Amino acid sequence: MKLKDLEFKKFIPSDRIEKKVASLAHQINADYEDRTPIFLPVLNGSFMFASDLLKEITIPCRVSFVKISSYAGGTTSTGQLKTLIGHDESLFGLDIIIIEDIVDSGLTLEKLVEDLKNRGAKSVEAVSLLRKQVAREKNIQVKYVGFELEDEFVLGYGLDYDGLGRNLKDIYKQSSPGNSGN
Ligand code: 5GP
Numbered sequence: 001m002k003l004k005d006l007e008f009k010k011f012i013p014s015d016r017i018e019k020k021v022a023s024l025a026h027q028i029n030a031d032y033e034d035r036t037p038i039f040l041p042v043l044n045g046s047f048m049f050a051s052d053l054l055k056e057i058t059i060p061c062r063v064s065f066v067k068i069s070s071y072a073g074g075t076t077s078t079g080q081l082k083t084l085i086g087h088d089e090s091l092f093g094l095d096i097i098i099i100e101d102i103v104d105s106g107l108t109l110e111k112l113v114e115d116l117k118n119r120g121a122k123s124v125e126a127v128s129l130l131r132k133q134v135a136r137e138k139n140i141q142v143k144y145v146g147f148e149l150e151d152e153f154v155l156g157y158g159l160d161y162d163g164l165g166r167n168l169k170d171i172y173k174q175s176s177p178g179n180s181g182n
Helices: 014-031 047-055 107-118 133-137
Strands: 006-012 038-043 095-103 123-131 144-148 171-174
Touching: 014 047, 014 123, 014 144, 038 047, 038 107, 047 095, 095 107, 107 123
Parallel strands: 038 095, 095 123, 123 144
Antiparallel strands: 006 171
16 A cells, blocks of 8 residues: 555554454453543544544543644654643543553653643553554553554554554555655
């Protein structure tokens, strides 16, 4: 499949994603049995994952979306952080579960966790569908991880390449080098 200048091939089919999402939800339901957590899906990339995951959550919970990004477009992280947008509710004393699509350098997640702790959250954990090698090496704490990746660029199931591909139900990975830095 070609999107703009890059070729992508199917990597994780939707049936595998579906099973993984159900198993992540199952763990969360068990771990938070006696609590009422608030889920914070990080837009835009986690919208599809968050929607499927939350349908499998059976404990009482709240949901509130946030937006923060370290990607300026293209396939490499710029490391530049924008600030957290759109969260003015009080998080004091709450058990927070961040929903991420992918943890790469971990900068986005680290910043968000720090921010939420500063706002008085009782506990902050994260669930990410995907985690890259860099985050594992840096020992970025992600309590629930769906699939571990090497350092490869992926799209689909909410993840985009320059705004394209978020609608795809499978996850694809880049199969040819482009001129975008990867
Ligand atoms: P980090 O701050 O961990 O380096 O980057 C996290 C964010 O970068 C993710 O939420 C996602 O939006 C974006 N990102 C990181 N790796 C990829 C990738 O392989 N594909 C896409 N489409 N986005 C990525």
